[in-house]
Amino acid sequence: MTLLSPGDIAPVKAVLDRALAALDAMLLGRPGLHRLVLAGILARGHILLEGLPGLGKTALVTALARILELDAKRIQFTPDLMPSDIVGSHILETRPDGSREMAFRPGPVFCNLLLADEINRASPKTQSALLETMQERSVTLMGVTRPLPDPFFVLASQNPIELEGTYPLPEAQTDRFLFRLRVGFPDAATLAAIITSRSQGRMPDPDFTLSRDDLARAFDTVSRVVLPEAVAAWIGRVVAATHGAEHVKYGASPRAAIALAESARALALLDGRPCVGFDDVRAAAVPVLNHRLVLDYRATLDGVTSDSVAKHVLDSVPVA
Amino acid sequence: MPGAGDPTRRAFRRSLAAEGAACGFVLGLAFAAASILAVRALASPESAWTPSLLALVPSTSLLGALLNLRRTPSPEVCAALTEDATRAGGLLLVRDVPGSDAWPSPEPVAASAPPRLLRHLAWMPAAAAALAFALAAPSEWFAAAAPAAPQAFPDITADLRNALDDIREEGTLEPETVEEIAEEIRRIEASADPCDPGAALDAADRLRERVAALLELGDAAIARMAKDRGSFADVAASPEAAEDFRKMLGESCAGSCPRGEERPGDGCEGGECEGAGSGEPDRGRGDAAMSWTDPSELGDSKYVDGAREAVPGDRPDEVRTGESVSPEDPAAKELAPARGEGAAPGGISAGTSVNRRVAPAHRAAVRRFFESERKPQ
Numbered sequence: 001m002t003l004l005s006p007g008d009i010a011p012v013k014a015v016l017d018r019a020l021a022a023l024d025a026m027l028l029g030r031p032g033l034h035r036l037v038l039a040g041i042l043a044r045g046h047i048l049l050e051g052l053p054g055l056g057k058t059a060l061v062t063a064l065a066r067i068l069e070l071d072a073k074r075i076q077f078t079p080d081l082m083p084s085d086i087v088g089s090h091i092l093e094t095r096p097d098g099s100r101e102m103a104f105r106p107g108p109v110f111c112n113l114l115l116a117d118e119i120n121r122a123s124p125k126t127q128s129a130l131l132e133t134m135q136e137r138s139v140t141l142m143g144v145t146r147p148l149p150d151p152f153f154v155l156a157s158q159n160p161i162e163l164e165g166t167y168p169l170p171e172a173q174t175d176r177f178l179f180r181l182r183v184g185f186p187d188a189a190t191l192a193a194i195i196t197s198r199s200q201g202r203m204p205d206p207d208f209t210l211s212r213d214d215l216a217r218a219f220d221t222v223s224r225v226v227l228p229e230a231v232a233a234w235i236g237r238v239v240a241a242t243h244g245a246e247h248v249k250y251g252a253s254p255r256a257a258i259a260l261a262e263s264a265r266a267l268a269l270l271d272g273r274p275c276v277g278f279d280d281v282r283a284a285a286v287p288v289l290n291h292r293l294v295l296d297y298r299a300t301l302d303g304v305t306s307d308s309v310a311k312h313v314l315d316s317v318p319v320a
Numbered sequence: 321m322p323g324a325g326d327p328t329r330r331a332f333r334r335s336l337a338a339e340g341a342a343c344g345f346v347l348g349l350a351f352a353a354a355s356i357l358a359v360r361a362l363a364s365p366e367s368a369w370t371p372s373l374l375a376l377v378p379s380t381s382l383l384g385a386l387l388n389l390r391r392t393p394s395p396e397v398c399a400a401l402t403e404d405a406t407r408a409g410g411l412l413l414v415r416d417v418p419g420s421d422a423w424p425s426p427e428p429v430a431a432s433a434p435p436r437l438l439r440h441l442a443w444m445p446a447a448a449a450a451l452a453f454a455l456a457a458p459s460e461w462f463a464a465a466a467p468a469a470p471q472a473f474p475d476i477t478a479d480l481r482n483a484l485d486d487i488r489e490e491g492t493l494e495p496e497t498v499e500e501i502a503e504e505i506r507r508i509e510a511s512a513d514p515c516d517p518g519a520a521l522d523a524a525d526r527l528r529e530r531v532a533a534l535l536e537l538g539d540a541a542i543a544r545m546a547k548d549r550g551s552f553a554d555v556a557a558s559p560e561a562a563e564d565f566r567k568m569l570g571e572s573c574a575g576s577c578p579r580g581e582e583r584p585g586d587g588c589e590g591g592e593c594e595g596a597g598s599g600e601p602d603r604g605r606g607d608a609a610m611s612w613t614d615p616s617e618l619g620d621s622k623y624v625d626g627a628r629e630a631v632p633g634d635r636p637d638e639v640r641t642g643e644s645v646s647p648e649d650p651a652a653k654e655l656a657p658a659r660g661e662g663a664a665p666g667g668i669s670a671g672t673s674v675n676r677r678v679a680p681a682h683r684a685a686v687r688r689f690f691e692s693e694r695k696p697q
Contacts (some may be wrong), residue, residue: 001418002419003414003418003422005419005422006423007421076554226414229401230396230399231410231411234400273410274414275409275414276410277408277411280410300692301685301688303688303692319403320393320397320398320400
């Protein structure tokens with residue numbers, strides 16, 4: 001194990017900084033959210049965006065797809081959406097010679113960046129179609145497994161207030177998301193900037209795009225960021241402490257520990273460092289843990305949220 | 321060992337070690353002061369303990385400092401703590417990884433340990449003052465607290481012997497009893513074990529109590545009866561013994577006075593004793609007769625054995641059935657659950673409102689519950 005040199009990190013960081021600046025220029029007022037989204041992309045994770053209508057969740061994904069120059073597709077989840085509408089299906093085709101055979105028509109999931117808009121409006125059967133694609137990054141139909149393009153990300157959005165006609169995501173699916181990020185309301189100054197600089201709210205074209213080579217180099221650099229033993233041990237203790245914590249019915253999974261380590265690596269790279277520090281873990285812990293904690297009924301009665309529980313666990317576990 | 325050679329980590333660990341040693345030193349001084357106070361209060365004579373007490377002071381303080389020094393966190397823990405305190409971004413933890421030389425060292429300015437050393441040393445004057453007080457306090461203060469020395473075994477028997485001589489001279493007890501007590505004293509002295517005087521002390525105490533009881537009774541007959549409980553049977557068998565016993569109790573008539581010896585005013589007129597405890601010896605209440613077969617007297621009982629008067633409906637042929645209209649809605653009766661039963665399944669039909677009050681202590685929880693159903697988490 002060799003530490004990355006400043007010369008290895010500097011060019012990657014410069015490219016990522018430009019991509020982040022381009023994203024901030026396209027969507028105003030949320031640099032922290034953009035940084036976490038980019039960290040999630042660098043960690044090769046799927047991201048669940050949660051927020052009220054009109055806050056720019058879909059716009060964020062669209063802007064990210066344009067900056068990353070990835071093949072992006074969008075699925076509007078509806079109650080009558082079927083799994084075949086996502087992963088594709090076989091149809092009976094007639095060949096020129098008159099013979100017939102079952103031909104596979106790939107669904108929109110065969111892309112690099114999949115925007116699953118309002119993901120909680122589809123039925124659990126349809127949502128289950130994403131389980132294999134998100135974890136194994138492949139689609140299996142009629143006994144044939146087809147890999148998805150690399151890289152593959154799912155950026156899903158859901159509206160937390162319109163609960164009629166929606167299906168809450170099962171824990172098996174929420175656990176597959178690296179982050180659950182809450183898209184908050186911009187402040188008044190940001191709103192003023194949006195309506196003065198944007199005609200009809202249209203965002204400008206990106207002034208910088210990340211090539212596939214740059215993205216591949218960034219992925220390679222992230223994987224070489226060193227995770228010190230003390231930090232890894234602390235991550236393990238934090239995730240273990242979620243089990244048995246107050247107000248928690250079921251704690252975080254081992255997948256949460258992996259996600260925490262990978263996202264901390266990405267944040268360290270965005271900060272231009274060759275190793276992960278405790279603060280990188282702190283920055284990623286709440287988005288990683290908040291959707292993986294199943295709270296008990298006392299949390300509902302006491303008004304405790306998963307975010308506050310995750311913060312409490314993080315503060316209660318010493319680093320050494 | 322991550323970051324073992326890092327000056328920041330070394331400074332942090334040195335600071336932790338100094339803090340631990342200071343804390344242990346202060347604790348050792350306090351322990352020495354408490355020990356000295358305890359020994360001076362409990363031990364006697366005091367002069368024999370003085371050198372040991374003085375030696376206790378340096379030994380406990382140095383031992384406490386050494387023990388706490390050994391509890392200094394390991395270099396790995398110090399590296400992690402320093403890393404977290406300095407916000408070095410993990411650079412302190414990868415000092416031994418190849419390639420770390422290319423990265424600048426974190427600022428040492430924030431590397432000083434949490435300065436709790438002075439906080440521990442602030443207790444030093446208090447511990448020293450307690451120690452000085454423990455050593456310099458006047459001996460008289462501890463004299464009252466010291467327990468009295470136990471009485472030696474020969475003194476107890478000598479005390480008994482002196483008492484026995486006085487009894488012999490005054491003739492308070494019968495000579496046989498005095499000789500018996502003297503023999504008991506000799507037996508106790510002969511069987512006494514100087515290494516374990518407990519049994520002999522107990523026996524001497526019992527003997528002293530017995531002598532005191534005999535002296536208190538004073539009468540030879542009573543003393544004999546007290547010695548031998550079987551002598552009480554003589555009271556019933558012998559009129560003379562009964563008379564002695566009656567005189568001792570100070571009663572004029574113990575229920576067994578012969579007829580014709582009644583004394584006016586004593587409640588024994590006509591040969592019948594009417595006072596408390598009078599009459600034949602029995603176990604009942606006064607003169608009430610007691611038997612196992614006679615029925616109980618029911619004079620004060622509320623139960624009266626008898627048939628009540630007949631009322632209409634007692635006989636089955638007197639019961640009439642018929643139909644009538646209830647003044648209340650029967651459906652409403654079915655809906656209302658019995659007290660404590662809760663609502664029966666299907667008991668509340670559509671359109672029926674249930675008006676239940678929520679306790680004030682629960683209203684906030686219920687409101688939060690329903691609000692959380694509508695609001696995002």
